[in-house]
Amino acid sequence: MMGFGGFKLLFIWVLFLLCLSPSFSQFNPADKYSIDCGSPSNTSIGSRVFLSDNLASSYLSTPQNVLVDTSANSIPQSEYSQLYRTARIFSQPSTYTFRIIQSGRHWIRLYFFPFSASNYDLTSATFSVSTRNHALLSDFKANGASVKEYSVNITSGDLEITFTPSGTSFAFLNGLEVVSVPDPLIADDATSVKPPTNYRGLLNQALETVARVNMGGPIVTSRNDSLWRTWVPDRSFLKNPNLATNKSNIPAVRYPDGGATPDDAPRSVYGTAARMASETDPKSNFNVTWEFPVDRGFRYLVRLHFCDIVSDTANKLYFNVYIDDSSVLSDFDLSTKVEGNLATAYYADFVTQSIDDDQIRISIGPSGIRDVYPNAILNGVEIMKMNNSDGSLSGGDIPSSSSGSKKKNVGVIVGVVVGLAAVLLMGLVLFFVYKRRKQERINQSKMWTPLSTNGLSQTMGSKCSNGTTISAGSNFNYRCPFAAIQEATNNFDESWVIGIGGFGKVYKGVLSDGTKVAVKRGNPKSQQGLAEFQTEIEMLSQFRHRHLVSLIGYCDEKSEMILIYEYMENGTLKSHLYGSGFPSMSWKQRLEICIGAARGLHYLHTGYSKAVIHRDVKSANILLDENLMAKVADFGLSKTGPEIDQTHVSTAVKGSFGYLDPEYFRRQHLTEKSDVYSYGVVLFEVLCARPVIDPSLPREMVNLAEWAMKWQKKGQLEQIIDVTLKGKIRPDSLRKFGETAEKCLADVGVDRPSMGDVLWNLEYVLQLQEAVLQNDPDENSTNVIGELSPQIHDFNHADANTGTAQFEMSSGDDISGVSMSKVFSQLVKSEGR
Structure with missing residues (x-):
């Protein structure tokens, strides 16, 4: 039996080991303010002490003190239950001011629990919360107990947090924390x-912290996190819980030198994981x-935490990771990131585009490497909202506040008064200068000159000082002065941005004659996209067709590369099919859009001296005007077709995953039939109203073209159509539509129809939908394509309609090794904006 001395020695050893263990390190913040609002006494939560409202009143500037409390019976049980007992009411704009000792990133945690007390019903409170530079909450209404956590970078001075009631309402707060964040926690x-x-x-x-989740494990409270964070279980977020199993091995977790630390996530997060249910x-x-x-x-910052607690040897676990429809880690081998050590903490940070959906999907799945057991893991996830261009995390403006007026320095006021006359005089001078320059810009905007009126070449601006030229043979394309574009876009006002891509931004604009563009x-700092910039102008300066988006002008002054298009009121076809909340379109509307796009592509293939191959046909590049008339857009990847004595053009593969012609991909042989294949994918996309690549679905459903073809070949296409179309498509119309799409997706290009044939068949599909044709010998034909000669109208001289244009970036990458982000014309459109 061990004596007292033995127990004492064992205790000392355990204490020593705990002190050495990095998982028990506790960050000591330079700035730490914790307040229990409305409470007459201090409150302890773990190692934290929240000061009573009385002791913290020196931080607050408010016209009046209103403190309320509630009974213990109504408080939800959580680690913050004690904070939720009391609250402070703000009937007018009120500001907390905290002295910041150490500049850098700081956490702001706001604790809310609406209850009814005395003359105040906190459930009815509506208010905004802001700092000097950021709107944190706008017209916020608390719904149950919640903790709002923000991370702001404070470079100098004090931190002010202002609560502003909305209208005749009031604001309230149960608890408040301002805490320094370790510098390495968020890299640049x-x-x-x-x-x-x-x-x-x-x-x-x-x-703003949106989600902090412990995969495969229980809740991790702030008491067990070195930075007082709470990690919630992942089960409620799983799309299909039956596909995942939990794994736990917390004692095995280690932290590498120079890598992840307990401040990034505690052992209790890295030591649990959700994995594929593939054991058997x-x-x-x-x-x-x-x-x-x-x-x-x-946009959102997504941090993914990994720790291989499932493998028995290194280089054994390979898997893929997806964020929404994008692959972010492919054939990922965690052991290569941690020098072959198992159970070693690692995390990776990703920044999304502007999200146009109500959710972010994170998926893990098996690698495609042969002879590797199918498995994938994820230990933790953090999702943080990033402020927009206005500095807001709520979408609202920063509320104004008069609470700081009492703190104004008298000397500053006197100085302002003395200098007022000089400021007014300078303002008058600047006003007249501004008016004069504005008039000069307006006059300039009326003096556009043709890009080329005689088929001559014109040298591009300073971007092409090495002699690059663009030739154009039409007189309806114009070079626009840079000043006129500034005027049209309100000097490139950030609030006018309708899309952002790797090369630059897309702005909504209004020309001096009122035309929307x-x-x-x-x-200007990028060298990307010059070839695509030239291609867009070269191609669109040759075309004028009612089903092609029109180029209105371009600018190459001052090292700029700017293209100006008609503005398509109803955005992309993709946005109307899924993901943006638009009303569902009828089958007739969808067919008319498909027919319009087919007419545009048919013109590209046949209406010029050489065929023009679009090379990026997809639903995001089919735009809709105010009448839902379709126009094909985005010609940055377009290429002229083969010579008469050639069968194809040999070129590096470019396009969007899910739409790529497999023959073009394999052999790098480009023909018009490559566009036909991509268009066939669009047809199934129109019918099924789902993304062409969706990693969140079961493996057999991920690729729309493959999935739809399986059902088409079984003769059961009606099983997978958009649910809003079920029972609304005539069987013959659906059958002919499916056959047309199937022909487009033939593996070999020569087996695919021409766009003229596709157009004829789609018009026939529309006829079958609108009325069953009597005594039509071809009504029951199963192979109209190739049997019927195309009866296509002459579209070469169709008029061009002016509409509106919005653009979406390609979802795929340039497979030749050049990222699709380098393509100037692949710019993102914020869906639904």
């Missing part, structure tokens, strides 16, 4: 999800998917 760079490039600038971003099936082929609710219109502006 991450990986952009789409395109997959390096993103820099996180240090300047304000962040070596042929498992599915993805495990989590869905997280988010706000539209913002879409302005695609290349980033």
Whole structure:
């Protein structure tokens, strides 16, 4: 039996080991303010002490003190139950001011629990919360107990947090924390999800924690986290819980030198994991998917935590990771990131594009490497909203506040008064200068000159000082002065941005004559996209067709590369099919859109001296005007077809995954039939109203073209159509539509129909839908394509309609090795904006 001395020695050894263990390190913040609002006494939660409202009143500037409390019976049971007992009421704009000792990133945690007390019903409170530079909450209404966590970078001075009631309402707060964040916790760079490039600038971003999740494990409370964070279980976020199993081995977790630390995530997060439920099936082929609710219109920082606690040897676990429809880690071998050590903590940061959906999907799935057991793991996820261009995390403006007026320095006021006359005089001078320059810009905007009126070549601006030229043979394309474009876009007002891509931004604009336009502006610091810029002008200067988006002008002054298009009022076909909340379109509307796009592509293939191959046909590049008339857009990847004595053009593969012609992919032989294949994918996309690549689905359903073809060949296409169309498509119309799409997706190009044949068949599909044709010998034909000669109208001289244009970036990458982010014309459109 061990004596007292033995127990004492054992205790000392345990204490020593705990002190050495990095998992028990506790960050000591330079700035730490914790307040229990409305409480007459201090409150302890773990190692934290929240000061009573009385002791913290020196931080607050408010016209009046209103403190309320509630009974213990109504408080939800959580680690913050004590904070929810009391609250402070703000009937007018009120500001907390905290002295910041150490500049850098700080956490702001706001605790809310609406209850009814005395003369106040906190459930009815509506208010906004802001700092000097960021709107944190706008017209916020608390719904149950919640903790709002923000991370803001404070470079100097004090931190002010202002509560502003909305209208005649009031604001309230149960608890407040302001705490320094360790400098290494959020680095300045991450990986952009789409395109997959390096993103820099996180240090300047304000962040809001949207989700912090412990995969495969229980809740981790703030008492067990070195930075007082809470990690919730993942089960409620799983799309299909049956596809995942949990794994736990917390004692095995280690932290590498110079890598992840306990401040990034505790052992209790890295030591648990969700993995594929593939233990008994070596042929498992599915993805495990989590869905997280988010706000539209913002970018998000997604941090994924990994720790291989499932393998017995290194280089054995390979898997894929997806964020929405983008692959962010392919054939990922975690052991290569941690020098072959198992159970070693690692994380990866990704920045999304502006989200146009109400959720972010994160998926893990098996690698395609042969002879590797299908498995995938994920240990933890953090999702943080990034502020928009206005500095807002809520979408609202920063509320004004008069609470700081009492703190104004008298000397500053006197100085302002003394200098007022000089300021007014200078303002008058600047006003007259501005008016004069504005008039000069307006006059300039009326003096556009033709790009080329005699088929001559014109040298591009300073971007092409080496002699690059663009030739154009039409007199309806114009070079626009840069000043006129500034005027049209309100000097490139950030609030006018309708899309952002790797090369630059797309702005909505209004010309001096009132014409709405879409302005695609290349980033002046980028050398990307010159070839595509030239291609767009060369191609569109030759065309004028009612089903092709019109080029209105371009600018190559001052090292700029700017293209100006008509503005398509109803955005992309893709946005009307899924993901943007638009009303569902009827089958007739969809057919008319398909027919219009087919007419545009048929014109490209046949209406010029050489065939023009679009090379990026997809639903995101089919735009709709105010009448839902379709126009094909985005010609940055277009290429002229083969000579008469040639069968194809040999070129590096470019396009979008899910739409790519497999023959073009394999042999790098480009023909018009490559567009036909991509268009066939669009047809199934129109019919099924789902993405062409969806990693969150079971493996056999991920690729729309493959999935739809299986059902088409079984003669059961009606089983997978858009649910809003079920029972609304005539059987013959659906049958003919499916046959047309199937022919387009033939493996070999020579077996595919021409766009003229496709157009004829789609018009026939529409006839079958509108009325069953009597005594039509071809009504029951199963192979109209190739049997019927195309009866196509002459579209070569069709008029061009002026509409509106919005653009979406390609979902795929340039397979030749050049990222699709380098393509100037592949700019993202914020769906639904």
